[in-house]
Amino acid sequence: xxxxxxxxxxxxxxxxxxxxxxxxxxxxxxxxxxxxxxxxxxxxxxxxxxxxxxxxxxxxxxxxxxxxxxxxxxxxxxxxxxxxxxxxxxxxxxxxxxxxxxxxxxxxxxxxxxxxxxxxxxxxxxxxxxxxxxxxxxxxxxxxxxxxxxxxxxxxxxxxxxxxxxxxxxxxxxxxxxxxxxxxxxxxxxxxxxxxxxxxxxxxxxxxxxxxxxxxxxxxxxxxxxxxxxxxxxxxxxxxxxxxxxxxxxxxxxxxxxxxxxxxxxxxxxxxxxxxxxxxxxxxxxxxxxxxxxxxxxxxxxxxxxxxxxxxxxxxxxxxxxx
Amino acid sequence: xxxxxxxxxxxxxxxxxxxxxxxxxxxxxxxxxxxxxxxxxxxxxxxxxxxxxxxxxxxxxxxxxxxxxxxxxxxxxxxxxxxxxxxxxxxxxxxxxxxxxxxxxxxxxxxxxxxxxxxxxxxxxxxxxxxxxxxxxxxxxxxxxxxxxxxxxxxxxxxxxxxxxxxxxxxxxxxxxxxxxxxxxxxxxxxxxxxxxxxxxxxxxxxxxxxxxxxxxxxxxxxxxxxxxxxxxxxxxxxxxxxxxxxxxxxxxxxxxxxxxxxxxxxxxxxxxxxxxxxxxxxxxxxxxxxxxxxxxxxxxxxxxxxxxxxxxxxxxxxxxxxxxxxxxxxxxxxxxxxxxxxxxxxxxxxxxxxxxxxxxxxxxxxxxxxxxxxxxxxxxxxxxxxxxxxxxxxxxxxxxxxxxxxxxxxxxxxxxxxxxxxxxxxxxxxxxxxxxxxxxxxxxxxxxxxxxxxxxxxxxxxxxxxxxxxxxxxxxxxxxxxxxxxxxxxxxxxxxxxxxxxxxxxxxxxxxxxx
Numbered sequence: 001x002x003x004x005x006x007x008x009x010x011x012x013x014x015x016x017x018x019x020x021x022x023x024x025x026x027x028x029x030x031x032x033x034x035x036x037x038x039x040x041x042x043x044x045x046x047x048x049x050x051x052x053x054x055x056x057x058x059x060x061x062x063x064x065x066x067x068x069x070x071x072x073x074x075x076x077x078x079x080x081x082x083x084x085x086x087x088x089x090x091x092x093x094x095x096x097x098x099x100x101x102x103x104x105x106x107x108x109x110x111x112x113x114x115x116x117x118x119x120x121x122x123x124x125x126x127x128x129x130x131x132x133x134x135x136x137x138x139x140x141x142x143x144x145x146x147x148x149x150x151x152x153x154x155x156x157x158x159x160x161x162x163x164x165x166x167x168x169x170x171x172x173x174x175x176x177x178x179x180x181x182x183x184x185x186x187x188x189x190x191x192x193x194x195x196x197x198x199x200x201x202x203x204x205x206x207x208x209x210x211x212x213x214x215x216x217x218x219x220x221x222x223x224x225x226x227x228x229x230x231x232x233x234x235x236x237x238x239x240x241x242x243x244x245x246x247x248x249x250x251x252x253x254x255x256x257x258x259x260x261x262x263x264x265x266x267x268x269x270x271x272x273x274x275x276x277x278x279x280x281x282x283x284x285x286x287x288x289x290x291x292x293x294x295x296x297x298x299x300x301x302x303x304x305x306x307x308x309x310x311x312x313x314x315x316x317x318x319x320x321x322x323x
Numbered sequence: 324x325x326x327x328x329x330x331x332x333x334x335x336x337x338x339x340x341x342x343x344x345x346x347x348x349x350x351x352x353x354x355x356x357x358x359x360x361x362x363x364x365x366x367x368x369x370x371x372x373x374x375x376x377x378x379x380x381x382x383x384x385x386x387x388x389x390x391x392x393x394x395x396x397x398x399x400x401x402x403x404x405x406x407x408x409x410x411x412x413x414x415x416x417x418x419x420x421x422x423x424x425x426x427x428x429x430x431x432x433x434x435x436x437x438x439x440x441x442x443x444x445x446x447x448x449x450x451x452x453x454x455x456x457x458x459x460x461x462x463x464x465x466x467x468x469x470x471x472x473x474x475x476x477x478x479x480x481x482x483x484x485x486x487x488x489x490x491x492x493x494x495x496x497x498x499x500x501x502x503x504x505x506x507x508x509x510x511x512x513x514x515x516x517x518x519x520x521x522x523x524x525x526x527x528x529x530x531x532x533x534x535x536x537x538x539x540x541x542x543x544x545x546x547x548x549x550x551x552x553x554x555x556x557x558x559x560x561x562x563x564x565x566x567x568x569x570x571x572x573x574x575x576x577x578x579x580x581x582x583x584x585x586x587x588x589x590x591x592x593x594x595x596x597x598x599x600x601x602x603x604x605x606x607x608x609x610x611x612x613x614x615x616x617x618x619x620x621x622x623x624x625x626x627x628x629x630x631x632x633x634x635x636x637x638x639x640x641x642x643x644x645x646x647x648x649x650x651x652x653x654x655x656x657x658x659x660x661x662x663x664x665x666x667x668x669x670x671x672x673x674x675x676x677x678x679x680x681x682x683x684x685x686x687x688x689x690x691x692x693x694x695x696x697x698x699x700x701x702x703x704x705x706x707x708x709x710x711x712x713x714x715x716x717x718x719x720x721x722x723x724x725x726x727x728x729x730x731x732x733x734x735x736x737x738x739x740x741x742x743x744x745x746x747x748x749x750x751x752x753x754x755x756x757x758x759x760x761x762x763x764x765x766x767x768x769x770x771x772x773x774x775x776x777x778x779x780x781x782x783x784x785x786x787x788x789x790x791x792x793x794x795x796x797x798x799x800x801x802x803x804x805x806x807x808x809x810x811x812x813x814x815x816x817x818x819x820x821x822x823x824x825x826x827x828x829x830x831x832x833x834x835x836x837x838x839x
Contacts, residue, residue: 030715030716031712031715031716031719031720032713032714032715032716032718032719033715033718033719033722034715036715036718036719036722036755036756036757037714037715037718039444039756039757047753047755047756048444048447049444049447050755050756052441056498083498084362085362085363086362086363086365086498086499086503086504087504092519095519095520096519096520099520151551154552154555155555158555158559159555159558159559162559165561166552166555166556166559166561167545167547167552167555167556167561168521168522168545168547169521170521172354172521172522172524172543172545173352173354173524173541173543267548267549268549268551268552269552270520270521270545270546270547270548270549270552271520272518272519272520272521272546273520276520276548277520280359280360280548283713283714283715284362284715285715
């Protein structure tokens with residue numbers, strides 16, 4: 001197993017470097033020059049100013065040299081400096097990471113738990129009213145755009161009922177400490193986490209249901225019944241465990257994108273996370289910051305893919321590590 | 324008691340009560356929206372709108388300007404101009420300290436000017452006519468100009484010329500100076516905390532040089548990136564101040580009707596944002612003046628004002644906004660007249676060549692305006708293709724002159740020499756830049772009028788020159804002027820005295836107080 005992990009890590013690093021180089025060029029393909037954007041925001045764009053900014057960004061150097069400087073930095077774990085934000089990229093990302101992880105992991109946990117639960121129920125009671133109800137709701141949440149769910153949530157729970165705050169991570173100026181602070185953050189977290197989670201929950205529900213119905217028809221389930229096992233045991237130990245494989249695959253893919261995947265939710269709820277940082281960096285052509293977020297996101301995808309492969313082994317002992 | 328006496332007593336009581344009601348109260352915090360999140364707060368190095376809105380509370384300039392754009396004291400308590408209009412002497416306020424307790428003196432002014440010449444493009448241009456700056460003593464600064472420069476007293480507000488603490492910046496690498504992210508100024512509020520992506524917190528400067536001010540204890544600038552979410556935050560009472568432009572225009576009437584909401588369009592007199600369409604004078608059908616005039620006749624600007632901007636603003640008559648100096652409406656007029664537009668296009672021999680229209684990617688209002696203009700132009704037979712880009716992509720296209728018609732709006736800074744001439748004189752044609760003479764209009768007469776106008780004395784001479792320039796430009800239509808924009812500031816009515824100058828919310832909240 002160790003050699004498997006080592007091999008995957010080496011491959012991962014190579015893939016990551018390839019991604020860095022590719023992203024470096026992709027970003028520069030987009031029209032728009034960061035120096036002109038900044039000069040534009042300053043309401044003045046004389047030649048000297050734009051040239052000054054280019055020099056500051058290092059954009060006056062030839063492209064291969066810029067790439068060399070950047071890759072050298074990444075190899076030494078230096079993601080560069082965001083001139084627009086006037087701070088090191090790694091500092092900016094680390095500042096936003098806790099909020100993003102809190103949001104996305106909560107949403108992920110909710111969606112996975114509820115999704116598998118509802119999917120199991122729907123499969124167990126396939127063809128009944130419960131199944132139809134779950135399927136319809138899953139379809140609705142799957143189909144509704146996230147920004148719409150978010151705005152409707154705000155309208156209902158903030159404007160009309162005044163139950164939950166509509167924006168932010170905590171009550172600004174509230175100065176809460178201890179448990180009060182935890183409760184305050186939790187109140188702010190509910191809506192964004194549910195908004196983001198509902199979409200994924202719908203996916204897992206449908207995936208679990210379909211997969212379980214498929215597994216249920218297989219011979220080993222008939223054998224289990226013939227052995228006289230109770231229905232609950234069959235569902236839990238035989239059907240669900242086998243049916244989870246595609247769900248694990250999907251969750252693995254999703255979890256890798258958790259860091260940068262909540263752009264819309266973070267924007268609507270003013271949640272101070274990385275998705276928003278990335279979105280702003282894109283609009284402002286803040287190359288270093290954007291590349292930095294991409295590097296972190298790509299690394300997360302690679303790490304989670306590795307974890308998914310390991311979890312596979314736990315869920316299905318038939319799978320072996322090929323070295 | 325005779326009735327008349329009783330009435331007098333009652334009136335006196337009423338007046339006293341109303342005077343008492345207007346007496347500023349101290350304390351409290353204001354929650355305001357800032358959008359987008361500023362990249363930093365060092366006003367001498369970053370000049371975008373959000374930076375000034377927050378930092379205008381931290382830093383100060385030598386002067387501020389009334390809604391009529393008359394200079395008022397700030398860090399300078401008085402000023403005088405020599406008879407030949409070439410020497411300006413400023414007397415600085417005594418007893419002013421930086422937020423770290425060090426005294427503010429003329430040495431800081433000299434240092435700031437040297438720094439701004441390198442870091443602040445607008446200040447550099449504004450100071451181009453300055454021959455030397457001297458400080459005969461700690462509280463006097465003398466500017467000697469190469470030649471008289473009419474708008475000189477108009478370049479000293481905080482955003483155009485913020486004062487920087489010499490003792491913290493001299494001899495350091497300005498770009499990476501740690502005080503860029505925890506700025507130290509002389510202003511009424513001090514920087515306290517910035518949770519990136521969430522809020523910026525400023526607290527009262529207890530040693531502020533204007534006794535008794537500021538009245539507020541704290542300002543929280545909240546960062547809410549989505550326009551609809553900003554509206555909701557105001558609606559649910561979490562926000563007290565929505566500075567102009569914070570919410571989409573179609574939300575303004577709804578929010579204005581909330582029972583404790585007050586709205587004002589004041590505070591933009593200095594900037595006077597004017598919206599127009601860049602018309603590429605270099606190539607294609609728009610190189611012909613008659614086609615450009617047809618564009619003016621084809622567009623229903625009253626519709627844009629009434630429907631898209633919800634009645635806010637004013638239809639522009641030419642290159643100057645009506646709020647800035649030397650404006651005249653005695654210029655050729657272009658009412659909405661599709662028939663005339665069609666006739667002009669026919670006369671110019673327009674054969675349906677494709678014309679690319681670049682809307683401004685500043686949100687829904689601008690998107691809708693782009694659609695309306697497209698429809699207006701199509702109605703008179705123009706073949707319009709809309710190009711969709713984000714702000715950065717749009718700027719690149721405009722800077723590279725790769726467009727036919729493009730939306731923009733620019734500030735005018737109170738004087739044609741500061742904010743108008745740059746868009747029409749041929750010396751300001753330079754590729755790669757977005758706010759100069761992008762349209763490629765070149766007219767030696769206009770060049771001379773703007774050059775002379777900036778340096779002429781007395782005021783009546785400047786007026787004459789600029790009025791002539793406006794007439795010629797409106798006849799030539801180098802760009803298609805649309806609206807004098809108005810960005811309403813929406814506040815809770817308990818917020819008093821928020822806007823007291825022509826610079827508005829960009830000038831700090833030192834006069835504001837809460838009627839609790």
